[in-house]
Amino acid sequence: MSKETVVSIGLSAAIVAVESEQPVVLVVAHDDSDDALPFGPFDPAHHRTLESGLRKWVGEQTRFDLGYTEQLYTFGDKGRHTPAGGDKGRQSGGARVVSVGYLALTRRVKEAPETQWRGWYNYFPWEDWRDARPAMIDSVILPALKKFVKDAPNTESAELRRERVNVCFGEGWDEERVLERYELLYEAGLVEEFHRDAGQLSRGPALGTPMLFDHRRILATAIARLRGKLKYRPVVFELMSPTFTLLELQRAVEALAGLRLHKQNFRRLVAEQGLVEGTGKFSAPARGRPAELFRFRREVLRERPAPGLRLGSRRTKAG
Amino acid sequence: MSKETVVSIGLSAAIVAVESEQPVVLVVAHDDSDDALPFGPFDPAHHRTLESGLRKWVGEQTRFDLGYTEQLYTFGDKGRHTPAGGDKGRQSGGARVVSVGYLALTRRVKEAPETQWRGWYNYFPWEDWRDARPAMIDSVILPALKKFVKDAPNTESAELRRERVNVCFGEGWDEERVLERYELLYEAGLVEEFHRDAGQLSRGPALGTPMLFDHRRILATAIARLRGKLKYRPVVFELMSPTFTLLELQRAVEALAGLRLHKQNFRRLVAEQGLVEGTGKFSAPARGRPAELFRFRREVLRERPAPGLRLGSRRTKAG
DNA sequence: CATATATATACTCGAAATGAGTATTAATTG
DNA sequence: CAATTAATACTCATTTCGAGTATATATATG
Numbered sequence: 001m002s003k004e005t006v007v008s009i010g011l012s013a014a015i016v017a018v019e020s021e022q023p024v025v026l027v028v029a030h031d032d033s034d035d036a037l038p039f040g041p042f043d044p045a046h047h048r049t050l051e052s053g054l055r056k057w058v059g060e061q062t063r064f065d066l067g068y069t070e071q072l073y074t075f076g077d078k079g080r081h082t083p084a085g086g087d088k089g090r091q092s093g094g095a096r097v098v099s100v101g102y103l104a105l106t107r108r109v110k111e112a113p114e115t116q117w118r119g120w121y122n123y124f125p126w127e128d129w130r131d132a133r134p135a136m137i138d139s140v141i142l143p144a145l146k147k148f149v150k151d152a153p154n155t156e157s158a159e160l161r162r163e164r165v166n167v168c169f170g171e172g173w174d175e176e177r178v179l180e181r182y183e184l185l186y187e188a189g190l191v192e193e194f195h196r197d198a199g200q201l202s203r204g205p206a207l208g209t210p211m212l213f214d215h216r217r218i219l220a221t222a223i224a225r226l227r228g229k230l231k232y233r234p235v236v237f238e239l240m241s242p243t244f245t246l247l248e249l250q251r252a253v254e255a256l257a258g259l260r261l262h263k264q265n266f267r268r269l270v271a272e273q274g275l276v277e278g279t280g281k282f283s284a285p286a287r288g289r290p291a292e293l294f295r296f297r298r299e300v301l302r303e304r305p306a307p308g309l310r311l312g313s314r315r316t317k318a319g
Numbered sequence: 320m321s322k323e324t325v326v327s328i329g330l331s332a333a334i335v336a337v338e339s340e341q342p343v344v345l346v347v348a349h350d351d352s353d354d355a356l357p358f359g360p361f362d363p364a365h366h367r368t369l370e371s372g373l374r375k376w377v378g379e380q381t382r383f384d385l386g387y388t389e390q391l392y393t394f395g396d397k398g399r400h401t402p403a404g405g406d407k408g409r410q411s412g413g414a415r416v417v418s419v420g421y422l423a424l425t426r427r428v429k430e431a432p433e434t435q436w437r438g439w440y441n442y443f444p445w446e447d448w449r450d451a452r453p454a455m456i457d458s459v460i461l462p463a464l465k466k467f468v469k470d471a472p473n474t475e476s477a478e479l480r481r482e483r484v485n486v487c488f489g490e491g492w493d494e495e496r497v498l499e500r501y502e503l504l505y506e507a508g509l510v511e512e513f514h515r516d517a518g519q520l521s522r523g524p525a526l527g528t529p530m531l532f533d534h535r536r537i538l539a540t541a542i543a544r545l546r547g548k549l550k551y552r553p554v555v556f557e558l559m560s561p562t563f564t565l566l567e568l569q570r571a572v573e574a575l576a577g578l579r580l581h582k583q584n585f586r587r588l589v590a591e592q593g594l595v596e597g598t599g600k601f602s603a604p605a606r607g608r609p610a611e612l613f614r615f616r617r618e619v620l621r622e623r624p625a626p627g628l629r630l631g632s633r634r635t636k637a638g
Numbered sequence: 639c640a641t642a643t644a645t646a647t648a649c650t651c652g653a654a655a656t657g658a659g660t661a662t663t664a665a666t667t668g
Numbered sequence: 669c670a671a672t673t674a675a676t677a678c679t680c681a682t683t684t685c686g687a688g689t690a691t692a693t694a695t696a697t698g
Contacts, residue, residue, distance in 0.1 A: 007326070007327070007328055007361070007363050008326070009326055009328075009395075009417060042326070042395065042417075044326050044395070044415035044417075047395075048396065049395055049396045050393065050394075050395040050396075050417070053395075071392060071393065073390060074369060074390065074393040074419050075369075076328075076361065076363070076366075076368055076369040076372075077367065077368045077369075078363075078367045078368070096363035098328060098361075098363075098369070100393050245646090246646085246647095247645080247646080262686070262687070262688095263646090263647095264647080264648085264649095264687085264688085265685075265686065265687080267646090267647075268685095269685095272684095285644085285645075285694080285695085286644095286695080287643070287644055287645080287694075287695050287696070288643080288644040288645035288646075288693085288694060288695070289644075289645045289646050289647090289692075289693040289694040289695090290645085290646085290693080290694065291645075291646055291647090292646085292647095564675090565675085565676095566674080566675080581657070581658070581659095582674095582675090582676095583658085583659085583676080583677085583678095584656075584657065584658080586675090586676075587656095588656095591655095604665085604666090604673085604674075605666085605673095606665080606666050606667070606672070606673055606674080607664085607665065607666070607672080607673035607674035607675080608663075608664040608665040608666090608673070608674050608675050608676090609664080609665065609674090609675085610674075610675055610676090611675085611676095
C-alpha cells in the first residue's frame with residue numbers, strides 16, 4: 001500500500017450539556033481564530049477502539065466523564081478542512097485528515113482550561129424557535145436564498161434549489177433538518193466558512209458564529225442526531241440532574257429541540273411511558289407551587305423493546 | 320505527527336437489492352475463505368470525499384450505479400479485523416485499518432466476476448420472522464444464552480446479561496435491533512467470528528454463515544439502519560422496478576423488515592401518504608386478478624417536510 | 639387576611655391514526 | 669361454472685394526539 005493511501009484520523013467531539021435552559025457545547029476558543037470543537041488524534045498504537053481513543057483524550061484534556069457517546073459521521077472532504085489562514089492547518093504534516101465526529105452528552109459542567117461552554121444557538125441562530133420563528137429567516141435568509149435560486153446556472157438547477165429552500169425553510173418547520181439547512185446556507189454562501197474554504201473574501205451576510213475547519217458541520221450533525229434521538233430514546237436524562245421537576249425536563253427537551261411543547265401533554269407522555277418515577281420530595285421554587293421531584297427510571301432502558309415508531313400494522317392473523 | 324498515528328482507511332459496502340422476495344447482499348465469495356463485503360481502499364490523493372471514493376471503486380469493480388448510499392459507521396477495533404488464518408490479513412503491510420462501512424441500495428442485479436448475491440438471512444437466520452418465529456431461537460439461541468447468563472463472573476454481570484437477552488430475544492420482537500443481537504451472540508460465543516478473533520477453536524453451535532473480518536457486524540449495522548429508515552423515508556423504492564404492484568412493494572418491505580404486514584392497512588398507508596401513483600396499466604399474473612401497476616412519486620422527497628414521527632405536541636398557543 | 643401571581647396537576651373532548659376485520663370484485667384454471 | 673387467487677372497498681372499535689378547561693397549592697404584597 002503506497003504512502004498516498006495513508007491518512008491520519010482525528011476524533012472530534014461535540015460535547016453537549018444543558019445549562020439554565022440553554023443547550024451548550026464545549027469549544028476551544030482562542031482570540032485569534034475561530035472556535036473549534038475539541039479535537040484529538042486517534043493513536044492506533046495505544047487505542048483499542050476509536051471510541052476508547054476519544055474517551056481517553058477527552059478525559060485527559062477535560063475532566064469529563066463522558067456518559068453517553070455516539071459516533072456521528074466520518075468526514076473526509078478535501079477542501080472543507082481548510083484553516084482560516086497561516087499554517088494552522090498543517091495539523092499532520094500535510095497528510096490528509098479524516099475526522100470522525102462524536103456526540104457526547106454530559107451533565108458535569110466545569111470547563112477545562114482553554115475551553116469554554118457556548119450556547120449552540122450562537123452557531124445556529126435560525127434553529128431556535130422557542131420564542132418565535134426567528135426574524136432573521138424572513139429578513140435575511142429567505143431573501144438571500146431567493147437570490148440563490150435566481151442565480152442558478154439553469155432552470156433545472158433552479159428548480160432543485162427552490163425545492164431545497166422549501167424543504168429547509170418553507171412550510172412546516174422540521175427541527176431535525178439542521179444539517180440540511182446548514183449545508184444549504186453554506187452552498188448559498190451565507191456562512192463564513194464557504195468563503196474561507198474557497199479562499200475568497202467574505203461578502204454579504206454571514207450568519208451565525210463560524211467555527212474552525214468543518215466543525216460547524218459536525219455540530220450541525222450532532223444537533224440533528226440529538227433532536228432525532230430525543231423522540232425515541234430517553235437520552236435527555238443524560239443531561240439532567242439525578243432528580244428534576246417535570247418542567248425542568250420539559251425545558252431541557254425544548255432547549256434541545258428548539259421548540260415549545262404543550263405542558264399537559266408532555267407530562268402525560270412522560271408519565272404514560274413510565275420513564276420517570278416520583279421521589280416524594282418537592283422542589284422549593286422562589287414562587288409558585290412546588291413541583292414534585294422525579295428521577296429517571298433507568299430500568300426502562302432494558303424493559304421496553306422500543307419506544308415510539310411503527311411501520312404500519314404488524315399482521316397477527318392471516319390476511 | 321508520528322508514524323504510529325497513521326492508519327489506512329478501507330471503504331466497505333453492504334450493497335443491497337431485493338430479488339424474488341429475498342433481500343440479497345453482494346459478497347466476494349472464495350472457496351478457501353469466508354464471504355466478504357466488497358472492500359476498497361480510500362485514496363486521499365485521488366478521492367475528494369469518502370463517498371466519491373466508494374462510488375469510484377464500486378463502479379470499477381462492479382457495473383453498479385449505486386443509487387442511494389449512506390454512511391453507516393466507522394470501525395477501528397483492534398482484534399476484530401483478524402483474518403481466518405494465513406497472511407490474508409496483511410491487507411496494508413501491517414498498518415492499522417480503519418474501515419468505513421456504507422449501505423448502498425440498487426435495483427440492478429447483475430453481478431460482477433468474483434462476486435455474487437447472497438440472501439442476507441444466510442448470515443442472520445434468526446432475523447427472518449416472515450413465516451414464523453424462527454425455531455432456532457427457542458431450540459438453540461435461548462438455551463445457549465441462558466448458559467451465557469449463568470456463566471457470568473458475578474451477579475451484577477449476570478443481571479446485565481439477563482436484561483440484554485431479554486431485550487434482544489425476549490417479549491416483543493424489535494426488528495431493528497439487528498446489531499445488538501449480533502453483538503450479543505458474538506459475546507456469548509455463538510458465532511464463529513468470536514472464536515476466530517480470539518484465536519480459539521470453535522466449539523458449540525455456530526449460528527449463521529460467518530464473514531471475513533468484521534463484515535458481518537457491518538452487515539448487521541446495514542440491516543438495522545435500513546429497517547429503521549424504511550419507516551420514515553421512502554427508501555424501498557430504490558429497490559423496486561420503475562413500476563410495481565402494491566403487493567410487490569409490500570413483499571419487498573416485508574423481506575427487508577423480516578415481518579409480515581397487514582395487507583389492507585399497508586395499502587391504506589401507502590395511498591394516504593401519496594407515495595405512489597397509479598399508471599393505469601395492470602400486471603399480468605399467472606393466476607388471480609391483475610393488479611394495477613404503480614410508480615413512485617419522486618416529488619414527495621421534496622414535498623413532505625418529514626413523514627412519520629413526532630415528539631409530542633408542538634405548542635401552538637400559550638399553555 | 640384577601641388578592642394577585644405563578645406554577646403544578648387533573649380531567650375533558652373531538653379528531654385522527656391504528657389494528658383487525660368483513661365483504662365484494664376480477665381474473666384464471668380445470 | 670365452481671374453485672382458486674388475488675385486488676380492492678369498506679367497517680368499526682380502540683388508541684393516540686392536540687388543544688383545551690378546571691382546580692390545587694405555593695409565595696409575595698398590600
